[in-house]
Structures are given as structure tokens and as C-alpha cells.
Amino acid sequence: MTRKALWLLIALLVAGGAAAAVMASKQNPIAYREVDPSVVPVEPQLAEIPGGTFQMGDPQGLPHEKPVHEVQLTPYAIGKYEVTSEEYARFVKATGRPDPPDPWYWEGQGSFRKYPNYPVVEISWSDAAAYCKWLSDKTGKNYHLPTEAQWEFAARGGLKDAAFPWGNDPTPGMARMMTPEKDGPVAVGQFPPNGYGLYDMGGNVNEMVADWFDEHYYAKSPRENPTGPSGLGAYLSLVEPEGTRSRKKGRCHVVRGGSYRATFDWSEKNADGRHETPARCGSREYLYQAPYTHFDLGFRVARD
Numbered sequence: 001m002t003r004k005a006l007w008l009l010i011a012l013l014v015a016g017g018a019a020a021a022v023m024a025s026k027q028n029p030i031a032y033r034e035v036d037p038s039v040v041p042v043e044p045q046l047a048e049i050p051g052g053t054f055q056m057g058d059p060q061g062l063p064h065e066k067p068v069h070e071v072q073l074t075p076y077a078i079g080k081y082e083v084t085s086e087e088y089a090r091f092v093k094a095t096g097r098p099d100p101p102d103p104w105y106w107e108g109q110g111s112f113r114k115y116p117n118y119p120v121v122e123i124s125w126s127d128a129a130a131y132c133k134w135l136s137d138k139t140g141k142n143y144h145l146p147t148e149a150q151w152e153f154a155a156r157g158g159l160k161d162a163a164f165p166w167g168n169d170p171t172p173g174m175a176r177m178m179t180p181e182k183d184g185p186v187a188v189g190q191f192p193p194n195g196y197g198l199y200d201m202g203g204n205v206n207e208m209v210a211d212w213f214d215e216h217y218y219a220k221s222p223r224e225n226p227t228g229p230s231g232l233g234a235y236l237s238l239v240e241p242e243g244t245r246s247r248k249k250g251r252c253h254v255v256r257g258g259s260y261r262a263t264f265d266w267s268e269k270n271a272d273g274r275h276e277t278p279a280r281c282g283s284r285e286y287l288y289q290a291p292y293t294h295f296d297l298g299f300r301v302a303r304d
Contacts, residue, residue, distance in 0.1 A: 032130040033096075036095075037094070039093050041087070041138050047077065047079075048075070049077060051073045053071070054152075054160075054161075055069070056149055056153075057282050060163070060265065062266055064218075064284065065218070065284055067218055067219060072225070074225060076146075078150065078151075078154045078300065082120075082298050083298065084120060085111075087120070088131060091134055094134065095134070100121065103122055103184065103295030115187070119204060124292060125253050129145055132145055141303055146300065148226075148228060148284065152282060154201070156281050157194030157195030158194075158196060164264075164281060165194040170264035173191075175202040175203030175279050176191060176200065176203040177202065178261075180261075180272055184296075202280070202281075203257070204259065204260055204298075206255045206285070206298070207255065209256055211229070212252065213286035252287060253287055254286060255277065255284070255287045256284060257277075257283075259297075264280070
């Protein structure tokens with residue numbers, strides 16, 4: 001091997017190692033360490049979703065919610081409720097991790113223990129995914145975060161092309177939404193369920209799902225059981241943050257449903273005069289990479 005070829009090989013190896021390091025830095029490891037194997041989880045109440053074909057996306061939404069495209073899903077099950085602090089507390093005990101901190105609106109109250117039937121918040125995507133893995137390992141069932149497609153199909157509750165979990169009209173009183181930031185969420189299941197018996201698919205807390213975020217994914221999404229972009233294409237798009245509300249592509253997962261601050265559409269301002277993720281079935285947003293947490297960010301589980 002000539003010296004020139006040797007240097008070229010070294011350069012390629014260095015470049016490959018650097019690329020691998022960048023990709024590794026953008027991963028969300030799904031892992032936990034169990035310190036108390038005797039802890040038994042609270043198995044979630046699930047609704048069986050029949051699967052089928054639907055039009056995914058929002059024709060009235062933002063560019064990253066288009067194009068509307070046909071998706072076909074096989075049957076699955078999804079949690080009737082957002083995961084509560086009581087359910088997550090079993091995982092905390094089993095793994096010896098600290099309680100999630102108080103959100104600012106309940107500062108100093110010990111809210112994680114005080115409000116067991118409220119959706120757990122102030123946890124990261126990695127925390128939520130690790131909870132699902134622990135639940136799977138303890139029960140022998142395949143629990144996971146729902147895919148974005150599973151979430152949206154379930155949110156519509158069997159209503160064809162419904163804009164909201166309850167139908168097409170922006171009806172007040174159907175969800176915990178348009179509420180000032182200082183008021184916080186409420187206990188799960190306080191508002192009417194949708195047609196599949198699912199509660200709080202709109203409003204209360206934003207819900208993390210399994211998929212990576214890619215604003216152009218809908219134009220290339222597979223028709224059957226899409227699971228979101230692989231991440232590799234996103235890794236190659238941008239390494240550095242962009243814009244004032246910066247994010248790193250390939251490091252963001254999708255958020256669905258809107259929170260207690262949600263509006264009926266993106267053009268509307270909420271009770272605090274802000275634009276927030278709407279409670280529309282087709283609305284989507286991204287969250288920052290772990291260890292990012294937020295006071296209105298939670299999740300629900302799915303099972304195959």
C-alpha cells in the first residue's frame with residue numbers, strides 16, 4: 001500500500017468514526033437498571049383498536065402535517081388513559097430513580113405523590129420508553145410507545161377524517177384545553193372519551209410517541225404500519241441547531257395531542273396569548289432530546 005493510499009484509509013476511518021460518534025450522540029438509549037425485582041407494575045387499561053385504513057395528516061394544518069396520505073394499520077391496543085404518577089411510581093421504586101420534580105405550577109407540593117391519578121410529567125422520552133420496556137419485561141407482553149400513526153388512528157375514535165377526537169366541530173368542554181399555564185392538567189379521564197373509549201387524546205398533556213420527527217416524512221411514508229424515519233436521513237440533514245427555537249434533526253421525537261394549553265388550531269392563541277399545539281388529531285410537534293422534560297409532557301402506552 002502506498003503512503004497516499006494509507007493516508008486516505010486513515011482519513012476515511014477517522015471520518016467514519018466521527019460520523020458514528022455523531023449518530024451515537026443522537027440516540028435515545030432505551031434501558032433501565034432494576035434494583036427491586038419484587039415491584040409489580042400496574043398494568044394499564046387498554047382499548048383494542050381494530051386497525052384499518054385511514055387518511056393520515058391534517059389538510060388544514062401546517063406544512064409538516066401534510067400531505068394527507070393513506071395509511072393501513074394492523075390491529076393493536078392502546079392505553080385508555082395517559083400514564084399516571086401512580087403507575088410510574090412503581091417504575092421509580094423498581095429502578096431506584098428519583099421522583100420526577102414538581103412542575104413549576106405545583107412547586108414544593110410533592111405533586112408526584114400528592115396527585116397519583118394525574119398524568120406523570122417532567123420525564124424525558126428515554127424515561128417513557130424505559131418504562132414501557134420495564135412493563136414489557138415484567139409482564140411478558142409487548143408494551144411500547146405508540147407509533148405516530150397508531151396514535152392518530154386511535155385519536156379519531158373510528159370517525160372518518162375527524163378533526164378532533166370527538167368530531168369535526170371545535171366544541172368547548174370536550175377536553176382540558178385553552179387553560180392558563182399556571183392551572184396545570186387534571187386527573188386523567190375527566191372529559192368524555194372518544195369512540196374507542198380513549199380519554200384525553202386531545203388536551204391535558206402532550207403525549208410522546210415512538211417516531212423520530214421529520215417534517216418531510218409524510219411525503220415518503222410507507223403505506224403499511226409506518227414507524228417513522230429511520231433516523232439516518234435525519235442524522236445527515238443537520239448537525240447543529242437551527243433557528244431561535246433550535247433543535248437538532250434526528251434528535252427529536254414526535255409529540256401529539258396538545259396539552260391543557262392547547263388551542264383548536266394553529267392560528268388561534270390560548271388563554272395566555274400564545275400559539276400552542278392544537279388538540280387536533282392530525283397536529284404534530286417535536287420535543288427536544290433527552291434529558292429534556294416539560295411541565296405538560298406525558299405519554300400513554302400501546303401494545304401489539
